[in-house]
Amino acid sequence: MTIKALLLLSASALAFSTQNASIVTPPRTAHDITENYYNNAKNCGSENKPAFLCSGVLLRATAASANYHSWDPSPQSQASGGVSFSYLRTDAKFxxxxxxxxxxxxxxxxxxxxSDKYQIEVLCSFPVDAxxxxxKNRGCGYHASYPDSSRxxxxxxxxxxxxxxxxxxSIVQNSHQHQCGFDMQEGTSENGHYFxxxxQARRLMGNAFLTIQNELRLASWSPGTPGKLPVQAFFYxxxxxxxxxxDQRDFYQxxxxxxxxxxxxxxxxLSSDARFNYRAADQAVN
Known part of the structure; x- marks a missing residue:
């Protein structure tokens, strides 16, 4: 199925409000995420505007905890100042x-x-889990095992x-720890290029990275303000x-x-693509 056909298929499920066209309805969300997934932009208009600003799917896998909500940073992330996400796109698959x-x-x-949501800063990007x-440096700096060669x-x-x-x-053991990260905090003029x-680094590795996700570090946010977070969807x-x-029920409450x-x-x-589907039967809150 072509990209156009996939987008049209998602679009057929849209249900816009006739009273307020600015409301993004749940079926529309799947369409929008699909569109972002297929957008392989090098940047968002210039070299100082990285592609994550306008394309791709920025996601975080979460685990149930009795100590904090899924959308809040873990105590460890609060202490470090960084939260790990992955970036899924047609040219960044896992x-x-x-x-x-x-x-x-x-x-x-x-x-x-x-416009009423927080803009959570992307601090750095690693082609593979790092x-x-x-x-150090909120997860973007050197690894403790390689202080000189993982900056x-x-x-x-x-x-x-x-x-x-x-x-x-250049090394055989612990390559993930030895890798360097593309830091988005070191000036903005070439952030688009570096991201x-x-x-592209993942693409050079072909199948070698397919079973291992990439890793982006986002600046940790204060817990307790879920309504201000830019959560587009809960996924499974x-x-x-x-x-x-x-999570959907908890967030609504x-x-x-x-x-x-x-x-x-x-x-x-590598030859297949991700799919994002909204199904009414999956919703715990309507």
């Missing part, structure tokens, strides 16, 4: 979620979020996906529906806002 989890939440791209819990790519003169790939493969290189893969419904549950089908290979 076949499983972090830690083998089954559900989570999706944030709007910054430029497409409602064990950021053991890195940010810019500080080590690594400017391209090819350069990153060579550095990554796109983090996407096979086995995660009950937890996604729990604390904000009065209905955030839809979306079924995510991850790509099975």
């Amino acid at each position: 076949t499983r979620l972090a830690y083998g989890l089954k559900n989570g939440m999706i944030f709007y791209p910054h430029n497409k979020a409602p 064990d950021t819990d053991n890195r 940010s790519c810019r500080t080590m003169g690594i400017r391209t996906a090819h350069d990153w790939h060579q550095h990554y493969e 796109y290189q983090s996407i 893969i096979d086995g995660g529906l009950i937890n996604a419904q729990r 604390h904000t009065g806002q209905i955030v839809p549950v979306i079924r995510l089908t991850l790509p099975a290979s």
